[in-house]
Amino acid sequence: MPSRKFADGEVVMGRWPGSVLYYEVQVTSYDDVAHLYTVKYKDGTELALKESDIRSQSSFKHRKSQSSSSSPSRRSSSRSRSRSRSPGRPAKGRRRSASQSREHKDDKKKIIQETSLALAVLVLFKPSENNTKRYNGEPESTEKNDTSCIILEPKLKPDLEIKRVLEQYSLRSRKDDKKTEEIFSEKKTFVAVKPIEKVPSKTKELEFGGRIGTFMLIFLLPVTVFYLLLMCKQDDPSLLNFPPLPALESLWEWRVFGVFLLWFFLQAVFSLLPIGKVVEGLPLSNGRKLQYRINGFYAFILTAAAIGVLLYFQFELHYLYDHFMQFAVSAAAFSLALSIYLYVRSLKAPEEELAPGGNSGYFIYDFFTGHELNPRIGSFDLKYFCELRPGLIGWVVINLAMLLAEMKIHNLSMPSLSMILVNSFQLLYVVDALWYEEAILTTMDITHDGFGFMLAFGDLVWVPFVYSLQAFYLVGHPTTITWPVAAAITVLNCIGYYIFRSANSQKNNFRRNPADPKLANLKFIPTATGKGLLVTGWWGFVRHPNYLGDIIMALAWSLPCGFNHILPYFYVIYFICLLVHREARDEHHCKQKYGLAWERYCQRVPYRIFPYIY
Ligand code: NDP
Numbered sequence: 001m002p003s004r005k006f007a008d009g010e011v012v013m014g015r016w017p018g019s020v021l022y023y024e025v026q027v028t029s030y031d032d033v034a035h036l037y038t039v040k041y042k043d044g045t046e047l048a049l050k051e052s053d054i055r056s057q058s059s060f061k062h063r064k065s066q067s068s069s070s071s072p073s074r075r076s077s078s079r080s081r082s083r084s085r086s087p088g089r090p091a092k093g094r095r096r097s098a099s100q101s102r103e104h105k106d107d108k109k110k111i112i113q114e115t116s117l118a119l120a121v122l123v124l125f126k127p128s129e130n131n132t133k134r135y136n137g138e139p140e141s142t143e144k145n146d147t148s149c150i151i152l153e154p155k156l157k158p159d160l161e162i163k164r165v166l167e168q169y170s171l172r173s174r175k176d177d178k179k180t181e182e183i184f185s186e187k188k189t190f191v192a193v194k195p196i197e198k199v200p201s202k203t204k205e206l207e208f209g210g211r212i213g214t215f216m217l218i219f220l221l222p223v224t225v226f227y228l229l230l231m232c233k234q235d236d237p238s239l240l241n242f243p244p245l246p247a248l249e250s251l252w253e254w255r256v257f258g259v260f261l262l263w264f265f266l267q268a269v270f271s272l273l274p275i276g277k278v279v280e281g282l283p284l285s286n287g288r289k290l291q292y293r294i295n296g297f298y299a300f301i302l303t304a305a306a307i308g309v310l311l312y313f314q315f316e317l318h319y320l321y322d323h324f325m326q327f328a329v330s331a332a333a334f335s336l337a338l339s340i341y342l343y344v345r346s347l348k349a350p351e352e353e354l355a356p357g358g359n360s361g362y363f364i365y366d367f368f369t370g371h372e373l374n375p376r377i378g379s380f381d382l383k384y385f386c387e388l389r390p391g392l393i394g395w396v397v398i399n400l401a402m403l404l405a406e407m408k409i410h411n412l413s414m415p416s417l418s419m420i421l422v423n424s425f426q427l428l429y430v431v432d433a434l435w436y437e438e439a440i441l442t443t444m445d446i447t448h449d450g451f452g453f454m455l456a457f458g459d460l461v462w463v464p465f466v467y468s469l470q471a472f473y474l475v476g477h478p479t480t481i482t483w484p485v486a487a488a489i490t491v492l493n494c495i496g497y498y499i500f501r502s503a504n505s506q507k508n509n510f511r512r513n514p515a516d517p518k519l520a521n522l523k524f525i526p527t528a529t530g531k532g533l534l535v536t537g538w539w540g541f542v543r544h545p546n547y548l549g550d551i552i553m554a555l556a557w558s559l560p561c562g563f564n565h566i567l568p569y570f571y572v573i574y575f576i577c578l579l580v581h582r583e584a585r586d587e588h589h590c591k592q593k594y595g596l597a598w599e600r601y602c603q604r605v606p607y608r609i610f611p612y613i614y
Contacts, residue, residue: 004030005051006037014039015053024057025049029202034286034352046592203360207369207585208454214368221457222332225465228570229325232472237567251329260330264460266306267389270299272380281441286352290374292381292441296388296434303393307400318408320401321475328465335460339367339453342382346371346450355450370450383451386459387440388433394464396430399423402471410478417486418479418560422470425493425557432501439508444586470561470568479562486560493556500549503538507546510534525604527597535604542607544586547579551609583608 276295
């Protein structure tokens with residue numbers, strides 16, 4: 001077994017994928033299994049490189065004297081000059097007039113402009129405009145395939161040079177183009193550089209307040225749920241009217257726990273049914289792709305049928321309402337037990353199966369964020385299952401139970417208009433998530449976060465018991481709204497849903513097939529990974545249009561509860577905080593993935609979620 005040549009922390013020269021250019025990088029870790037180094041460029045981009053793509057800095061010789069090459073600009077004498085080097089730079093010592101040098105400067109600018117706007121070529125040249133040094137010298141043993149880089153072979157005339165680069169990257173010449181925008185729409189500019197597999201390494205940047213933050217969240221999350229539920233049960237759920245604590249023994253009932261387990265395993269059985277297509281997830285760090293059965297919508301139909309049968313046989317679904325707190329306690333106890341199981345089993349998981357975001361080596365942090373990325377029992381994927389099934393479908397069932405409880409308690413022949421709106425809006429949201437189930441495979445939860453307390457508690461307790469707060473509130477606090485108000489709220493929900501759905505579909509379709517003719521009108525910035533970043537359509541409006549739609553819907557879910565208390569608005573307030581935080585996390589990951597291309601995207605689309613506000 002060859003031992004590693006470069007140590008962690010060592011500053012070396014790393015070859016930029018697909019080019020013969022080397023940039024100064026720092027080795028951050030080494031994967032003994034894959035024999036890959038994780039290196040960090042100065043702009044923060046992290047890539048995994050083979051040893052053969054890394055050179056020591058000393059192996060780069062500076063051209064101290066005039067090169068034998070006939071290329072005039074190869075005669076540059078110092079490394080530091082390379083950054084301002086123009087392909088059209090004249091031979092050292094040759095006199096140029098002021099106008100000539102201006103012309104050449106313009107040529108240089110032109111080339112840089114052409115290329116920098118264009119494509120991944122930009123990234124190939126200079127991963128960071130300001131920080132990354134580009135070296136003139138070639139490593140001693142670098143192949144002489146200089147045609148792949150105009151700056152290393154700058155003897156041609158600028159125009160020819162541009163043409164050559166554009167041709168090389170399948171670009172049409174944009175010499176006469178007036179609008180720089182056009183380059184974004186040119187599908188041919190897409191440089192399909194094979195995505196580089198990221199080697200799983202230790203999580204260095206801790207999120208959620210690190211060890212202390214995650215420790216506190218483990219207590220704070222359950223306390224918040226129980227506080228909200230206790231508040232909701234009060235006649236006057238004002239913030240200052242703190243609810244009396246219930247007796248401990250009243251919080252637990254084995255029968256309720258049994259019903260919860262039955263629900264969980266029934267959903268597990270539905271998910272294992274051999275119906276629905278099987279799709280592959282995104283490639284893992286080892287290049288492997290996991291398979292997922294897409295049958296969430298079928299599970300929902302089967303659940304609806306089962307509930308219909310129960311109601312037909314006079315089963316009192318408001319049992320859920322009567323024992324709501326006990327159900328929440330059962331779900332919390334189960335999610336805690338599940339998290340412990342997940343952490344214990346993750347200790348035996350191979351390094352490559354650990355989550356990029358939950359492998360810090362700190363017990364509390366990894367326990368909270370999830371140590372193992374895709375824990376599976378056979379083909380049963382625990383995280384994928386919990387994300388969409390027991391909690392999400394459970395939320396709809398709880399809402400229905402609240403609706404029936406409202407009718408029973410208030411002796412209504414029909415549910416209130418407010419309750420109908422809340423139920424319908426949230427039903428639409430859940431059905432949408434199940435209908436587009438496949439889209440979850442590309443989300444941060446699946447690709448980045450491990451399965452630990454955060455997601456287990458979030459999926460099994462937070463979603464069903466906190467997201468149903470409006471319906472729960474309406475049972476104890478009847479609210480009357482007029483038809484015009486109901487119509488206005490419905491319009492608001494439809495607007496939110498439209499933004500949410502079209503933004504998500506636009507991105508998902510683009511990710512699945514960037515050449516889709518239906519997306520021909522969309523423009524994008526190519527990136528070095530081969531993926532593009534949409535800069536028109538919804539993703540040119542703000543950087544997370546789907547979050548905007550989601551927040552508008554969240555508001556529409558709270559409005560039917562009136563303005564007597566802030567409690568039913570907890571969801572929208574919390575959700576804004578969640579999505580602002582999530583957006584920041586996603587931006588951070590995207591910055592690492594796409595480097596300069598992401599910065600360009602941010603320049604073009606300056607607002608994150610709320611246009612002209614944030
Ligand atoms: P997103 O769907 O917002 O995806 C973010 C990813 O999209 C990025 O990491 C990047 O990934 C890609 N991307 C970013 N910008 C562009 C662009 N310009 N062009 C193309 N691709 C781009 O991720 P989430 O998982 O956060 O959200 C999914 C949905 O779930 C959202 O609608 C959100 O509102 C909802 N949600 C709901 C929650 C709830 O509790 N109700 C909680 C969290 C989310 P890459 O480039 O690698 O493809």
